Amino acid sequence: MKKAMKLQTKLTLLIITVVFVSISIIISFVASWITENIESKARTNIMNTAEMIAHSKEVIDALNMKDPNRSINSYVNLQLKNLEQVEYITVADSEGIRYSHPNPEMIGKKFVGGDESRVVQMGETYISEATGTLGKSLRAFTPIYDEVNKKEIGFVSVGTLTHSIEIAKHKAILYIIFIGLGGLLVGIIGAIILANNVKNTLLGLEPEEITKLYNEKMGIIGAIHEGLVAVDLKGRITLINDSALKILHYENTVNKELIIGRNIEDVIPNTRMINVLETGEAEFEEEQRINNTIIMTNRIPIKNRGKIVGAIASFRDKTEVTRLAEELTGVKKMAWSLRAQNHEFMNKLHTIAGLIQLEEYEEALQFISDVAKIRSNISNILTENIKDVSLSALLLAKYNKAEECRVKLKIDVNSKLNKLPDYMTSEEIVSVIGNLIENSLDEVKNDGTGLIYLKIIQDEKFLNIEVKDNGSGIPLEYREKIYEQGFSTKEGQRGHGMYIVKKIIDDFNGMISFDANEGIQWDITIPMKMEEEKA
Structure with missing residues (x-):
């Protein structure tokens, strides 16, 4: 798969491209304008020079006398030193005989080029391009008039070599190119700085990563219950x-x-x-x-x-936090059970008091003996076999509640729990067993026939829990939903009990199953050792 170009690189290349194209367009327009301006300036310069020489009194007077002292050439050379972009100034009479020339040997000879006819014959002022003795040049022609007779007595030709104009154009274009390259360099540096700034602003993230983070953020926000x-x-x-x-x-x-x-x-x-x-x-x-x-x-x-x-x-x-905490730790159910235990003992005390008042002393003693024996049996199982204090307290409270509800809660005498599985807390085991017993108490009948059986066996490898009752079981249509949070068949319930039980067991890599054909039987197996990675 082709690797996508980074945002920083994209920005840098885009800005450089924009700067390069912009500078190229500017250079093309400026170069065209400057080259035209150079030629226009040269034309104006040679024409102004020609006009100045043509109106010079020294030139007119000398030309009228055929310049016996060659003063015209001296005058022209003196002017030529102070002029820029003027290669030569030629003064000729009406027959084209030169009186001045950069090459003294050409003085007295016929003007060449063929473009002087218009100024000689018609007295026009113009600029032409022709090849003379010095080479191809741009030449300005202006007639010279005798101010007294108003008669044309000659003409002036002021020229600059086209080669010199081209050199000036090339220099100007080269200068513009250098300026453009400088601008491009500044643009490249600016592009790099801007791209780095954008990268730092975005914490170095690419657009795809930003999109992914945004989608993840919206998903997380939607999933959060808070x-x-x-x-x-x-x-x-x-x-x-x-x-x-x-x-x-x-x-x-x-x-x-x-x-x-x-x-x-x-x-x-x-x-x-x-x-x-x-x-x-x-x-x-x-x-x-x-x-x-x-x-x-x-x-x-x-x-x-x-x-x-x-x-x-x-x-x-x-209120929701408090309710969930109570559901998880079993505090709410334990408090209810303790109230039921107090109520049950009050009933037993009332029974004993009644027997004594009826003077049935033997019956009273037997009743006390039976109660003490039952209490002793359940207390021995809980204190000697169940070493987790919180779980012992829960089971005692559930036992008392069951008696109050005329339900028999039988805890197997072989039940044994010396230690909890790795990383499991007392609150978690209390929540698992407490919710299962509470569900059974809701399902069995309260007419003395209700029976709940609990067995807890712990060895080196597994903690096995069995809870069963002789209630009505779970209807077929509800069996696939019992672990769903919020699902309940009882009014006023929120359906968190079995969801919490299943979650705790799953967290410890345990297994839970049930048989609901005759009453319901829960079988739970939790490993005593947790894998290092899971832990």
Whole structure:
């Protein structure tokens, strides 16, 4: 696959090309204008010189007397020294006999070139191009008149070699080219500087990478369950996700596009994001009430090269966080179970008190003995075989709750748990077993026939958990959905229990399966050792 050209290279080449084309066009126009100007200036110069010589009193007087002292040549040579771009000045009489010439040997000889006829015959003033004794030249002709008789007595020819004009043109063009090359060099340096500046501004990223990052950013923002709001330095909202609208109860009342650009105070009253912009200090886990919703907020300033350019806040519904935490750790269920345990003991105390009042002392003693024996059995299993204190407490609470609900919770006497799998916490094992037992308590009957069986076996390789009940089981149409978050067959539930159980087991490379033909039986296997990479 052909490698794409980098943005820096593209910008550099584009700017250089634009500069080169622009300079080339300018050079072509300027060169044409200057060459024309050089020739026009030469024409004007030789014509002005010819007019000056033709009206010179010294030349007219000397020409009338046939210049016996050759004063015309001396005068012309003197003038020639002070003139630029004039190669020669020739003064001739009406018959074309020269009285001045750069080559003294040509004085007295006939004028050559063939282009003097117009000035001799018709007295015209003009410029022509012809080849003379000095070579091809541009020549200006002007007649010389006797001021007294008003008669043409000769003419002046002032010329400059076309070769000299071409040299001047070439020098001018070369000078323009050098200036153009200098401009091109400056353009190249500027292109490199600009391309580097653009590259630094874009943090060295290519357009494809920027597009990819943008798409990834939008995907991440859409996937985040927390609310996100970003503002610029003036406190105007530049980003807000759907979760933020939902938490703030704006999802059905305000269009997200209409919120972008508004001041943060107008959308989220009493926010401290303006304070973060002013102080530049982040704020974490701050509690705030908005629209009758308590949220937990993190606010962080956005900096570019040490300068604050905005701020971003992430927040979540505190009630949702609390509920999920309770669901995960089993605190809510454990608290309920402890209340049930207290209620159950009060019932037993009332029973004993009633037997004593009826003077059924033997029955009272037997009742106390039975209760103590049952308590002793369950306590021995939990204290001697289950070494995790949190799990023991949970099972005792569930046992008491089951009794309160007239459900028998049987914990296998061979159950054993000396240590948890690698990296697994007490909260996680409590969440797994607590959710399974709680589901069974909801399914079995509360008429004394309900039965829940629990067995926990741990060896060197695996932790095996078995939970089964004699409830109604799981309908076929629901069996594929039981691990989906939010799915529940019970009213008032949010369906997080089995989702959390499955997630914890998956995190530890475990397996969970169930048989729902007669009641339901859960079988869980979790490796005691976790692979290094997974850990």
